[in-house]
Amino acid sequence: MIRNAMEYLVKLGKRETVCVDGFKYTTDALEIIKEPKANELEITTLSGLVDYIKSGIDHEEDELLLIQVLTPRKVLLKSALRKNRDRETYIECVALLPDKRFDRPLDLDTFNIILQSAFIKNNDRDTLLKIAGNIQESTVKNVGDDGVSQSVTIKTGVASVSEAIVPNRVKLIPYRTFQEVEQPESEFIFRMSTGPAAGLYEADGGAWKNQAMLNIKAYLQEELKDFKNVNIIA
Numbered sequence: 001m002i003r004n005a006m007e008y009l010v011k012l013g014k015r016e017t018v019c020v021d022g023f024k025y026t027t028d029a030l031e032i033i034k035e036p037k038a039n040e041l042e043i044t045t046l047s048g049l050v051d052y053i054k055s056g057i058d059h060e061e062d063e064l065l066l067i068q069v070l071t072p073r074k075v076l077l078k079s080a081l082r083k084n085r086d087r088e089t090y091i092e093c094v095a096l097l098p099d100k101r102f103d104r105p106l107d108l109d110t111f112n113i114i115l116q117s118a119f120i121k122n123n124d125r126d127t128l129l130k131i132a133g134n135i136q137e138s139t140v141k142n143v144g145d146d147g148v149s150q151s152v153t154i155k156t157g158v159a160s161v162s163e164a165i166v167p168n169r170v171k172l173i174p175y176r177t178f179q180e181v182e183q184p185e186s187e188f189i190f191r192m193s194t195g196p197a198a199g200l201y202e203a204d205g206g207a208w209k210n211q212a213m214l215n216i217k218a219y220l221q222e223e224l225k226d227f228k229n230v231n232i233i234a
Contacts, residue, residue, distance in 0.1 A: 023084065035082055040089045044096045046180045046216065049077060050223045052091055053230060059090070062229055067220055069234035072177040072212035073097060075220075095178045102188075105197035108132050120173040120183055127167055128190060132198055140166075140192045150192055166192055169203055176208065181215040184208040 017024050017033065024033040038058065043049060053065065064080035066087070077091035098118040106114070112132050119125050136153045150166040173185045186208040189201040202208075217234040224230050 034086075035084060037088050038090070040092050043091060043093050046075065046093065046178045046219060046223075049075060049091055049093045050220070053077070053224060053227060065090075065227075065230045067230060067232040069213045069216050069220075069232070072209050072216070075178075075216060093178075097177075098175055100174055100176075103199070103201050105191070105193050105195075105199040107195070107197055108135065111198045118175055120175070122171070122173055122185075124167065124170040125172055128170065128198075131164060131166065135196050140194050140196060152192060152196065166190060170200075172200070177212040178216060178219075181212070181219045184211040184215070 041052070043052075049067075059065065059079075066078045066080065068076045068078060070076055073095040075091075075093040076089055077093070079088040079090065081087060099114075100118045101110075101114060112129060115125055115129055115132070131152065140150055140152055148168060150168070151163050152166060153163060168190050169187045170190050171185055172188050173183050175183055177183060186202065186204040189203045190198070191201065192198050213234040217232050220232050224232075
């Protein structure tokens with residue numbers, strides 16, 4: 001009797017698998033056994049993603065592939081839906097971007113460095129550099145009655161200074177997405193405070209993100225136009 005009870009307990013603890021309609025389950029809780037997945041590769045460029053697809057290293061030539069442009073700085077390469085209705089991720093592509101530090105005031109030296117290193121040259125960027133690099137007094141004045149206009153004292157010659165209106169709004173082109181595609185231009189609010197300090201604040205409601213993702217999609221469509229098995233969504 002004791003022997004039978006022990007055999008019963010051993011049998012209860014034994015985990016077996018059964019196949020139901022092509023899916024494997026365990027007998028204790030009938031949990032589906034997931035298909036094995038490869039560890040996703042991590043890369044930093046769109047050109048690397050294109051090279052991987054063209055090489056056919058880990059997939060069949062006619063295998064359906066899905067490229068998901070998740071954000072302006074992240075793109076995923078996935079398989080088609082598998083038998084258990086999930087997808088395998090082959091590649092995670094994340095852009096390497098400079099530190100921009102938006103939405104807070106910065107000392108003028110830091111602000112100057114970031115403008116030169118993290119923004120593409122254009123007229124408004126050059127104007128901000130001129131103002132930030134030539135301020136003579138720490139006091140920032142509010143002017144006019146619109147509640148937003150500011151002025152500062154800047155150096156205009158070897159021994160001369162003058163009042164300059166702080167530009168607001170400005171159009172700038174930060175590095176915010178992959179280097180292979182055009183960086184979107186967008187509006188920023190430029191504010192200065194006594195110290196002096198300067199800050200940039202995004203003012204386009206995030207529209208630049210949609211444009212960046214469309215730019216990524218267009219780049220990939222062009223580079224992979226001969227690969228009919230690749231679908232791209234953004």
